[in-house]
Amino acid sequence: MAAAVELAAYKDVLIILASTAVTVPLLKRLGISPALAFLGIGALVGPSALGGMVGSFPWLSWITVSDTKQIGTFAELGVVFLLFLIGLELSYERLTRMKRLVLGLGTLQVVGTAAVIAFVAWWVGRPLAAALLIGGALALSSTAVVVEHLAEHKRLTTTSGRTTFAVLLMQDLAVIPLLFLIGALSHSQEGSVALGLVMAVGQGVIAILVVVVVGRRVLRPFLRQVSALHEPQVFMAAAILIVVGTGVVTAAFGVSMALGAFVAGLLLAETEYRRAIEATLQPFKGILLGAFFFSVGLSIDVRALFATPMAYALAVTALIALKIVIIVPLVRAFGLSWPVAIRSALLLGPAGEFAFVTMGQATAAGVVSAEAGAFITTMTAISMATVPLLDRLGGWIADRLAVKAAPDPELTVGPPAAAGKRVIVVGYGRVGQLVCEMLARHQVPYVAVDSDPREIAHLRRKGHAVFFGDANSEPFLEQCGIRDAASLVLTLHTGAALDEIAQIARSLNPGLTIIARARDADHAKKLYSLGVTDAVPETIEASLQLSEAVLFDLGVPAGKVIASVHERRDAFRRELQEAGVDEARVRTAVRTSQPDSTASARVLPASRS
Template sequence: MQEQHALPYLRETLLFLALAGILIPLLQRWRVNQVLGFLAVGALLGPFGLGLWAHAVPWLGYLTVSRVEGVEALAELGVLFLMFMIGLELSAERLWALRRWVFGAGTAQVCLSAVIIGCLAYFFGNSLEAALVLGFVLSLSSTAVVMQLMAEQRSMNSPLGQAGFSILMMQDLAVVPLLILIGVLTSGQSEGLAALVTVTVAKSIGAIVLIYLIGRRVIRPLFRSFARQRQPDVFMALTLLSTLGIASLTASAGLSMALGAFLAGLLLAETEFKHEVEITIEPFRGLLMGLFFMSVGMAIDVREVIASPLWLPLSVIGLFTIKACVLAVLFRIGGFSWARAFEGGLLLGQGGEFAFIVVGYAMTTHLVAPPIGQFIMLVVSLSMFLTPLAARVGRAIGERWEQRHHEQAFGEAVLEAAGGRVIIAGFGRVGQMLAQLLSAQKIPYIAFENDARLVARLRAAGFPIYFGDAARAELLRKAHADLAPAIVLTMDHPASALNAVRGIRRELPHVQIFARSRDEKHARALKQAGATVVIPETLESSLQLSSFVLQTLGVSEGAAAHLVQRERERHIAELEGEAAP
């Protein structure tokens, strides 16, 4: 008698959990983007990968997924919790501050991209209705992929991250009118299209405001009443209830569940339970997001890729090119440099997960022919798969552009004066504080920074700062770095600091390099690369805190300073000893 499992899709769930337990540590060790890793594994183990040979090689059936439906159902939860975490990181005031990007740049991006892509679709033989739908579908980007990449790069709170997030929010709002548009086009009521869409958008906004206002009255008292019991399981249940409950309310109002999850996070962000909720939900969100990316990878049919060796890659490249150009222009108009504009354009240049929903609906209503719909889904899947690479290319193009158009040319007088100055690489908060202390002691310095806008602003204020990468050999020679009494690295990005130490030490083996590190692990890497002195941020903050605590407890200021200095010297000696060959 064949064994029956009470849980549906049990084998697929067990396979995913096993892969997650093995894959996530390996990706972190190999420094491979997790989005790319899960997409690749999904394509490999899906029904169009090794699953094609499962009937011929029976043991492959235990390592592959043949039924994508169950995986996709669980993956939808991943998208919900991603949107919930996004809302949790914001507040209503912060979202209102982004309204110019949400309703201005976001609307412009969707409309401009839809017009260009729709015209191309019509030119290649699609009906006017199908071209209109395809244009709007492909104008949307993947919130899940982009937000995961931003989280890994820790760029969500950067100006570009906030602008990109705002555009993604507008795209999510555009899904509802798009689904209505398909219904109108298939019913033949195109005469009242504008009025119907306007009324629906107004109803959608009203539903969002109503849910938000009711939620503000309910969420905080609900959490306060149960928080007194101090039971983690109750707290977890409340978090799930809030997320799924508000998501179901938005779904019943004709909006997306993802938007409801975002509203739930936004409501909890204004309460005192924000950080506890983040800790509670984070492990589940990571697993479910991994499942979502695997399900996208499973939708990639390798046979179709082989069958369309020309049109498929051209379509993916064309999609990225059109959207990246539109977005880059909008980012530039919004005040970003071309470097950041190109980076943001390629980061949001892919198709989005809503395409699978919208195109599927369009195929069931016979608005889009099944072969075209399948081809579009494949284009979207591949574009999501290539997004990490496209984002990296965007950063590289932007950096080359900045170096060609904005790098300051040193005059001979500046070159002569640069010799003998302290060189500061990275002019953020730490670099500017160091510069103030050097100026107070009449010690000359010169600074280099990769952010062209920051360079322009600070040069206008009179700071001796220039655009450039301190790791580049030609820049070091122009600045007479061999005559510098010290080179101080204060950049925020750990990889940039490590590359700078290696580049400087390769060109200047005897110069003193002082570096700031994120933590002790980063400090050891900098010491091994050749830094003379490395100060971990965690060390200094803990020592300063210890000094204040000791003085509060009655230890004299001099004794506390002596203890702190002795501990500092011990840690630095340990770092130097570990870095020694």
């Protein structure tokens, strides 16, 4: 007979799993960041909201958290994994590439903002030690929310995105001195601040030296042996062991586990295992960070928020305004425009997740009072929720401040009038440039067009015969000579734009030969249904080239290889052209017309013929 299961023991874990698998994805569809979703759910089921009503409604105990200590253990591991992955991303190459913004702008932002906020906290009556930690905690912004927001809106590569990301990198580095400072100030409760600082730095240096010395000698050989087994589950276990193990080592010296994990990440950042470890730990990072934000939500005092909403509103507004006033002049001083300065400042204005970490440890160490820690935690959560709104405001302001520059003269040059039939190449990226190079080599007249103004202006100054324009426009295609063109080559990587151009071109010239780049077999089928003459699926073409290369290297005669590759390519083309609207046939196109199975048993020669 199976043993009885204590359901209450699993209740809190099930709440986190349900939040991760069900609630957070639903909220993300509404544009709410997972970090903010976990915070909100934690606050809702915490002791100051639904959890406080269990006495009146006992059934609420099944959807509220009762054991915050158990959740806290998962939350601490989430911070450890976060610091490890931050260290893993901080490669020397990345810091060197962005050193001006990271080390210059980032350092000035952290130090300047922390100093001003610390002074304000001390001025309103907080002890100096508490004021220093409050200043450092609120000077930092939310990497988790801001980076995800920028990535979702495809703005990480914009000037404001790169500037914001550079400052966030420096803020992530600044967490380590903050953790040291907490240790120093906690020791100072029993003596002088200087003695506490010496003790904390001494313990930290010893712990880091142990991790670095052992890590340099052990980590790479250890991972080499694990990788040689080709067992993903063993590699996963090894990666988790490194993260937690280094954290335990530093914790044994009285230093934060997160510091040890961060140093281990730095050690592995320059190794060949960096990407593999990052991909392996990403799922663990997500759920453990979810537990971290969930546990922070549990500590949010919802009752106090509703009791004194104006106090929190004023505090959040003052914090964001103060950081904007500091950050905007700093960004401008580094030669960046007003729109970039304002957008970056508004994104960096709210506090971030490391305020939760700092306040939690500072409160536990007795440096910051529980009342002040709870107020700052709740204020930080509210400020993080304003990131999307502030970014929208920044975009609105930036649009009105943007200077309308005069059009680049290179972009006003239109395609020359056609003197006979020619090929029109739409898209002048790497694929389009190679197509044009081959056409020029065989003396085939062509005209190349693209819609990226900055890139086209740059290439025209370098002598490329490419013209700026939108091929989705019928008048522009007619200007290119679409009605008399020999053929149209579509090399765009954006499927929707490519499909639309194919339709317009076919309507303007029913007899035109259209050759288009396709993502895969399904996309090729769609292009054929739109009237494209020949679609080239990237996946199939790559597999044919790989097959050709391996057959050449195995010594199969070149003539046979080329003939068989052409034969397979023609078979794929026929299958896709005939597929029509039958999706099933498209999916099986790559698997049809298989060669005789006995061919695989043939022994290939070991050298070239």
